Amino acid sequence: MNTDINLLSHTDEETLRKNKSTKIFNLIAAVFLIGVCLISVSIFIMISTVNAESKSIRKEQADVLKKMSKFQDRQVKLFILSNRVENIDKLLQTRRDFPKISNGLLVKVPSDLSLSSFEINDSSVIISGESKSLLTISEFIGNLTDMARRKEIIKSLTLNSLVLDDSDNTYVIIVSSQL
Amino acid sequence: MNEKINLDLVSLKLIFNRNKSYIYSVIIILVSIILFFQFVIPQFNALLKAQEEAKELSLRLEVLKGNLNVLTNIDEEVLNSRLKTLTLALPVNKDVVGILNSLYSVAQKTGVSFGDFSFTVGDISKSENDDNLPSIKISVLINADVKAVNSFVEIMSKTVPLSEIKSIKVEEVSSTVVLSFYYKPLGAANYRQDVQISPLSQRGLTLINELSEFETSSSLLQLQATPTATSSGQK
Numbered sequence: 001m002n003t004d005i006n007l008l009s010h011t012d013e014e015t016l017r018k019n020k021s022t023k024i025f026n027l028i029a030a031v032f033l034i035g036v037c038l039i040s041v042s043i044f045i046m047i048s049t050v051n052a053e054s055k056s057i058r059k060e061q062a063d064v065l066k067k068m069s070k071f072q073d074r075q076v077k078l079f080i081l082s083n084r085v086e087n088i089d090k091l092l093q094t095r096r097d098f099p100k101i102s103n104g105l106l107v108k109v110p111s112d113l114s115l116s117s118f119e120i121n122d123s124s125v126i127i128s129g130e131s132k133s134l135l136t137i138s139e140f141i142g143n144l145t146d147m148a149r150r151k152e153i154i155k156s157l158t159l160n161s162l163v164l165d166d167s168d169n170t171y172v173i174i175v176s177s178q179l
Numbered sequence: 180m181n182e183k184i185n186l187d188l189v190s191l192k193l194i195f196n197r198n199k200s201y202i203y204s205v206i207i208i209l210v211s212i213i214l215f216f217q218f219v220i221p222q223f224n225a226l227l228k229a230q231e232e233a234k235e236l237s238l239r240l241e242v243l244k245g246n247l248n249v250l251t252n253i254d255e256e257v258l259n260s261r262l263k264t265l266t267l268a269l270p271v272n273k274d275v276v277g278i279l280n281s282l283y284s285v286a287q288k289t290g291v292s293f294g295d296f297s298f299t300v301g302d303i304s305k306s307e308n309d310d311n312l313p314s315i316k317i318s319v320l321i322n323a324d325v326k327a328v329n330s331f332v333e334i335m336s337k338t339v340p341l342s343e344i345k346s347i348k349v350e351e352v353s354s355t356v357v358l359s360f361y362y363k364p365l366g367a368a369n370y371r372q373d374v375q376i377s378p379l380s381q382r383g384l385t386l387i388n389e390l391s392e393f394e395t396s397s398s399l400l401q402l403q404a405t406p407t408a409t410s411s412g413q414k
Contacts, residue, residue: 018200025204032211036219043222050229057236064243071250077262078253078376080365084265085383087363088390091269091312091341098344099333106329118325121346 096122101179104153108143110136116172120179125154128174130165137162137171144175154179239373246376261379261387268339268390270362273315278360281338282319289331294320294353314359316345321354328354339393 068075102120105127109115113131131137141159148157154177161174195202270277286293297318321328328349335342335358345357379387 022200022204025201029204029207029211032208036211036214039219040214040222043219043226047222047226047229050226050233054229054233054236057233057240061236061240061243064240064247068243068247068250071247074250074253074255074258075246075376077258078250080271081258081262081265081379082377082383083365084262084269084363085379085386087312088265088269088341089382089386091343091361092386095336095343097336098347099329099336102325102329102332102347106325115325115349116351118349119347 096179101125101153104147105144108140108147110139110143112136113140122179124176124178126160126174126176128172130170130172132170134171137173140173141175144177148177242373242375246373249376249378264339264387264390268341268393269312270340271365273362274340274360275315277340278315278317278342281335281340281342282317285331285334285338286321288334289323289327291321291323291327291331294322312361312363314343314361316357316359318355318357321356322352323354325349325354328356332356337393339390 098120102118105125106118109127109129110131112133113129113136115127115129117126117128119126129140131140141157144154144157146152148154156178158176159173160176161172163172164170165172267277282293321331323331328347332344332347335356336344340360340362342358342360345359346355347357348355
C-alpha cells in the first residue's frame with residue numbers, strides 16, 4: 001500500500017503559486033501606479049520651473065521694452081533706413097544705364113554723319129542719319145556691326161533702310177538694334 | 180421547478196472567483212495605463228511646448244537686448260543725415276515738388292529748355308503697398324540737340340529723387356525723354372519691434388555715400404529757392 005499519497009500537498013503548492021503570482025501582479029500594479037504618479041509629478045515640477053523661468057524672462061523683456069520705448073524714434077528711423085537701402089540698391093542694380101548706352105553709340109557715329117533721329121527704349125535702339133558720303137555710311141554700319149558682334153551694348157543690328165535722296169544727293173540710313 | 184440556468188454567468192462567476200486575487204492588480208495596471216495616455220503624455224507635450232516657448236522668449240529677449248544696445252549707442256545726427264539722404268533719393272510718397280525741382284535743376288545745369296511735359300501722378304495722398312517700386316512716369320519734351328539731351332539724361336541719372344530713363348527719342352527739332360520717378364511707401368506691417376536691428380552693411384554705407392554726392396551735385400537746396408528753368412506747360 002502506498003502511503004505517500006497526499007492529496008492536500010498539491011493544493012498547497014497551487015495556493016503558493018497563486019499567492020506568488022498575485023504578489024507579482026500586485027508589485028507590477030504598484031510599480032505602474034507609482035511610476036505614473038512619479039512621472040506625472042516630475043513633469044508637473046518641470047513645467048512649473050519652465051513657467052517660472054518664462055515669467056522672469058517676460059518680466060525682463062518688459063523692462064527692456066520699456067527702456068527701448070525711449071528710443072522708439074531711433075528704431076523707426078533705422079527701420080526706414082534699412083528699408084530705403086534695400087530698395088535703392090535693388091533699383092540701382094536693375095536700372096538700365098541709358099547715358100552709357102547712348103554715349104557708347106554716339107561715339108561710333110562718324111563726324112560727317114548727321115543724326116536725324118535717335119530713339120532708345122528698354123529693349124531697342126533706332127538710329128537714323130544722313131550723309132553725302134557712302135563711305136561714311138559704310139563706316140557707321142561697320143562700327144555698329146563690330147559692336148553687335150562683340151555684344152558690346154547692342155546684341156543685333158538690322159539695316160532698316162538705306163535710301164539715296166536725289167534732291168540733295170544724300171544717303172539716308174535707318175538702323176535698329178536690340179539692347 | 181424548472182429554473183433556467185445561465186451558463187455564461189455561472190462560468191463568469193467561476194472565473195471571477197478563481198482569479199479574484201488578480202482583479203485589483205489588473206484594474207490598477209489598466210488605470211495606470213489610461214492615466215499615462217490621458218494625462219502623462221499631454222502633460223509631457225505641454226512641457227515641450229513650455230520649453231519651446233521659454234526658448235523663444237529667451238531668444239527674443241537676446242534680440243531686444245541687442246537692439247537696445249544698438250539704439251543706445253547710435254549717433255542720432257548721423258542717423259538723421261543718412262535718413263535724409265535716403266528719403267530724398269527714394270521718397271516715401273509721391274514727391275511731386277521734389278521731382279519738378281530735380282527736373283528744373285538738371286535743365287538749368289545742362290542748359291536745355293523744356294517744351295511740353297506731361298505726367299500722371301494719380302491720387303497724391305494714396306500710397307501703394309506693393310512689393311515692387313511704384314513710380315510716376317513723366318514725359319518731357321526737350322528743345323535741344325542729341326548732346327544736350329544726353330547730358331540731361333546723364334545728370335538726371337545722378338540726381339535725387341532717383342529716376343529711371345524709360346525711353347529717349349531725339350529728333351531734329353526736339354527730343355522726348357520718358358522718365359520714371361520712384362517712391363516707396365513704408366509698409367507698417369513690416370515693422371516689428373523684436374526684429375533684430377543689424378548695423379548698416381558696407382554696401383549700404385557705400386550707397387549712402389554715393390547718394391550724398393548725388394544730392395550735392397544736383398544742388399537741389401539752392402534750386403528750391405530759385406527755380407529758373409523754363410517750362411511751357413503742364414498737362
